[in-house]
Amino acid sequence: MFRNQYDTDITTYSPQGRVHQIEYAMEAVKQGSAVVGLRSATHVVLATLKRSSSELASNQRKLFEIDSHVGIAIAGLTADARVLTRFMRAECHNHQYVYETPMPLSRLVLAVADKSQVATQRASKRPFGVGLLVAGYDTTGAHLYQTCPSGNYFEYEAFAIGARSQSAKTYLEKHFESFAALSLEELCRHAILALQETVASSKDTELTTRNTALAFVGRDTPWTMVEDDSVEEYLLVLDAEDELEEGDADAARQQPQQPPAAMDES
Amino acid sequence: MKIGGGHVRGGGGAADGPVKVTQTPYVVGSSVLGVKCIDGVVISSDTLASYGSMAKFRKISRIHKVSDACVIGAGGEFSDFQEIKKTMDGVMIEQFCMDDGYVLTPSAIHQYLVRVMYGRRNKMDPLWNQVVMAGFHDGKATLGMVDQVGSNFESEVIATGYGLYMGLPLLRNAYRPDITVAEAKKLLEDIMRVLFYRDARTSNSIQIAAVTKDGVEISEFYDLETKWDYQRFVDGARSGDVSTW
Numbered sequence: 001m002f003r004n005q006y007d008t009d010i011t012t013y014s015p016q017g018r019v020h021q022i023e024y025a026m027e028a029v030k031q032g033s034a035v036v037g038l039r040s041a042t043h044v045v046l047a048t049l050k051r052s053s054s055e056l057a058s059n060q061r062k063l064f065e066i067d068s069h070v071g072i073a074i075a076g077l078t079a080d081a082r083v084l085t086r087f088m089r090a091e092c093h094n095h096q097y098v099y100e101t102p103m104p105l106s107r108l109v110l111a112v113a114d115k116s117q118v119a120t121q122r123a124s125k126r127p128f129g130v131g132l133l134v135a136g137y138d139t140t141g142a143h144l145y146q147t148c149p150s151g152n153y154f155e156y157e158a159f160a161i162g163a164r165s166q167s168a169k170t171y172l173e174k175h176f177e178s179f180a181a182l183s184l185e186e187l188c189r190h191a192i193l194a195l196q197e198t199v200a201s202s203k204d205t206e207l208t209t210r211n212t213a214l215a216f217v218g219r220d221t222p223w224t225m226v227e228d229d230s231v232e233e234y235l236l237v238l239d240a241e242d243e244l245e246e247g248d249a250d251a252a253r254q255q256p257q258q259p260p261a262a263m264d265e266s
Numbered sequence: 267m268k269i270g271g272g273h274v275r276g277g278g279g280a281a282d283g284p285v286k287v288t289q290t291p292y293v294v295g296s297s298v299l300g301v302k303c304i305d306g307v308v309i310s311s312d313t314l315a316s317y318g319s320m321a322k323f324r325k326i327s328r329i330h331k332v333s334d335a336c337v338i339g340a341g342g343e344f345s346d347f348q349e350i351k352k353t354m355d356g357v358m359i360e361q362f363c364m365d366d367g368y369v370l371t372p373s374a375i376h377q378y379l380v381r382v383m384y385g386r387r388n389k390m391d392p393l394w395n396q397v398v399m400a401g402f403h404d405g406k407a408t409l410g411m412v413d414q415v416g417s418n419f420e421s422e423v424i425a426t427g428y429g430l431y432m433g434l435p436l437l438r439n440a441y442r443p444d445i446t447v448a449e450a451k452k453l454l455e456d457i458m459r460v461l462f463y464r465d466a467r468t469s470n471s472i473q474i475a476a477v478t479k480d481g482v483e484i485s486e487f488y489d490l491e492t493k494w495d496y497q498r499f500v501d502g503a504r505s506g507d508v509s510t511w
Contacts, residue, residue, distance in 0.1 A: 098378055098381050100373055100376075101373065106366050106368070107366065107368065110366075139368075
């Protein structure tokens with residue numbers, strides 16, 4: 001989008017009725033690396049691509065536990081995400097303290113949305129530059145929400161945000177109608193495959209234990225994060241997919257990535 | 267027990283003097299009893315608010331419906347119970363206004379009240395009540411209590427006030443895990459009768475509330491039948507005593 005004379009202030013509308021600063025804040029979310037979320041009737045899975053600024057650096061964590069029944073994946077300004085994480089944890093614990101029950105997802109997300117909206121209507125503030133995928137399980141079932149810097153929030157069967165998330169969304173749109181009845185394992189499989197769509201054309205080129213993390217939560221399943229070496233077994237689905245792509249009968253007989261004949265053989 | 271008096275409000279002006287908060291109850295309700303059943307939960311109380319030894323307000327309700335699945339009953343200072351009723355009604359209205367279909371469970375309502383009571387106690391300005399919470403949710407009965415200092419627990423049988431001393435042993439003897447609401451109503455009537463005979467602050471006009479899968483049902487006030495023609499009672503304590511002392 002291009003600069004114009006109505007975009008300097010959060011408190012200024014454009015003649016078209018837009019507040020450009022909010023839209024610029026949503027751009028910050030699109031700059032973050034991809035996160036993917038999807039749910040079945042009983043579980044929600046989040047898969048994230050962790051960027052690192054250099055070989056020497058660690059990969060930026062994007063999954064955060066809020067309570068044992070809810071967690072988030074972030075895309076955008078990490079520091080802003082920390083503020084919202086702290087806020088959500090406080091809200092959940094306060095609810096537990098007063099009512100002795102886990103906070104319902106819809107109310108938690110509403111609290112985040114209302115807080116975000118405040119930052120869009122004060123001359124002294126700027127909008128939060130982070131989008132969240134909120135995954136959780138409460139008395140009404142498994143839920144996946146997206147929050148925006150604008151203060152809007154939406155519930156989804158499956159969604160993706162961040163860089164090249166459109167590719168992941170295309171994959172999810174193809175398969176989402178089957179998600180409701182899937183097991184947790186199958187849900188994780190789809191999450192990894194969807195996330196892989198976002199690296200197919202980028203310099204990352206493949207998901208590794210270093211740049212991939214996932215988490216899930218659901219019925220009888222408290223928030224569980226899978227990082228580093230533990231991710232390996234979830235990434236195996238990618239090898240299985242490679243086999244299927246190379247052809248049916250032949251691929252089933254061959255080892256994947258069969259190396260060429262050794263050079264010292266004549 | 268005197269509490270809350272003694273510390274002086276500073277700052278000069280007309281407001282100097284000791285801070286006045288609830289130090290002692292004036293108009294009080296007596297016992298509340300409750301028992302969990304296999305198909306619901308029942309609580310009972312009498313309809314009297316006493317002003318010291320005067321039976322001043324003889325037909326008032328000490329039971330209040332909070333939600334379609336939960337009732338509370340209270341003994342202790344009646345004006346503080348009225349405050350609790352207002353507070354809980356306010357909470358339920360707020361919940362309604364959130365308009366998201368989520369309903370506070372009886373346990374959540376109980377815990378909320380606990381936080382209110384404990385918070386007030388920490389400010390040395392308690393709501394001088396013993397509140398019994400009875401609810402039915404997800405096919406299961408819940409029965410709990412919270413008092414003016416915030417002590418709280420859940421149990422199969424609950425009793426407050428004199429009911430604690432005279433009623434609870436009877437409740438415990440009669441309780442079975444498969445007791446029904448109909449049986450429990452009869453049981454509580456019998457125990458309220460005992461309390462009327464023996465507690466000087468309990469009347470024979472009572473009210474019973476039941477919470478089942480069909481919702482909340484709070485009865486009208488009704489009088490208990492009582493028996494005053496036991497022979498020894500009619501004859502007097504010294505009947506049959508031929509001594510001259």
